[in-house]
Amino acid sequence: xxxxxxxxxxxxxxxxxxxxxxxxxxxxxxxxxxxxxxxxxxxxxxxxxxxxxxxxxxxxxxxxxxxxxxxxxxxxxxxxxxxxxxxxxxxxxxxxx
Amino acid sequence: xxxxxxxxxxxxxxxxxxxxxxxxxxxxxxxxxxxxxxxxxxxxxxxxxxxxxxxxxxxxxxxxxxxxxxxxxxxxxxxxxxxxxxxxxxxxxxxxxxxxxxxxxxxxxxxxxxxxxxxxxxxxxxxxxxxxxxxxxxxxxxxxxxxxxxxxxxxxxxxxxxxxxxxxxxxxxxxxxxxxxxxxxxxxxxxxxxxxxxxxxxxxxxxxxxxxxxxxxx
Numbered sequence: 260x261x262x263x264x265x266x267x268x269x270x271x272x273x274x275x276x277x278x279x280x281x282x283x284x285x286x287x288x289x290x291x292x293x294x295x296x297x298x299x300x301x302x303x304x305x306x307x308x309x310x311x312x313x314x315x316x317x318x319x320x321x322x323x324x325x326x327x328x329x330x331x332x333x334x335x336x337x338x339x340x341x342x343x344x345x346x347x348x349x350x351x352x353x354x355x356x
Numbered sequence: 357x358x359x360x361x362x363x364x365x366x367x368x369x370x371x372x373x374x375x376x377x378x379x380x381x382x383x384x385x386x387x388x389x390x391x392x393x394x395x396x397x398x399x400x401x402x403x404x405x406x407x408x409x410x411x412x413x414x415x416x417x418x419x420x421x422x423x424x425x426x427x428x429x430x431x432x433x434x435x436x437x438x439x440x441x442x443x444x445x446x447x448x449x450x451x452x453x454x455x456x457x458x459x460x461x462x463x464x465x466x467x468x469x470x471x472x473x474x475x476x477x478x479x480x481x482x483x484x485x486x487x488x489x490x491x492x493x494x495x496x497x498x499x500x501x502x503x504x505x506x507x508x509x510x511x512x513x514x515x516x517x518x519x520x521x522x523x524x525x526x527x528x529x530x531x532x533x534x535x536x537x538x539x540x541x542x543x544x545x546x547x548x549x550x551x552x553x554x555x556x557x558x559x560x561x562x563x564x565x566x567x568x569x570x571x572x573x574x
Binding site for chain 1: 387392398401455476479521525529530555557565
């Protein structure tokens with residue numbers, strides 16, 4: 260089982276190393292990259308609606324994922340700390356006896 | 357937990373709560389308009405993803421060289437944060453790209469190498485979870501590939517043809533755009549430190565649990 264997992268890991272590493280080389284030649288860009296961000300004060304009206312779900316979606320996604328992860332960390336820490344305290348008490352009882 | 361932890365967590369929470377107001381006051385970008393504001397969370401997430409990969413790699417080298425278990429725990433925690441911040445980067449990026457590039461995804465060097473880095477972090481966690489005894493050393497070796505991928509991700513936009521903005525964008529930002537970005541970078545960095553401390557703490561407690569089990573069995 261361990262040998263299988265190690266073989267799988269080696270394959271994964273090989274794939275991970277080779278993938279960028281294949282992708283570098285693929286899909287020439289349709290436009291030139293933007294060299295600098297230029298600020299403007301007025302937003303064109305046609306910009307406003309189609310963009311809003313993407314923008315709000317991005318921010319909501321970040322906040323929700325971070326909260327879920329924080330909650331998961333707090334829960335895992337509480338479980339392991341409870342277990343440590345319980346076993347610590349057992350250990351003290353055993354050593355007294 | 358150390359004394360600095362709760363104040364740092366509180367400051368981080370406040371900075372996070374204030375960040376949307378600061379971003380809302382930042383000017384719109386001339387070509388991309390409103391959607392460019394995703395940048396203020398996308399780029400700090402990406403920087404934290406790269407930071408996590410480097411921390412994981414450095415801690416893994418230390419673990420392989422010295423067998424230091426604290427380094428191993430640090431590497432494990434950093435790999436989990438690499439998955440977390442990598443996910444944020446890889447989701448917010450396409451949401452931005454859909455509007456500014458017209459597509460959700462392009463297989464260019466930056467985006468693909470970021471995906472590869474994220475997959476390496478996942479591979480690390482899967483190895484640690486299911487690899488059995490000895491997997492920590494194999495995972496540490498994998499973390500080196502993850503860290504080696506970081507410079508490649510960073511410079512990829514400057515050397516390969518891509519429509520992703522190059523690294524020169526950040527130094528040329530005007531103050532009104534640079535301040536919100538730096539605010540978000542500071543917020544995410546503080547968040548990274550707080551999450552890292554919490555995650556390492558879990559591994560410390562698990563190690564303590566193992567030690568107690570051994571003492572009870574003896």
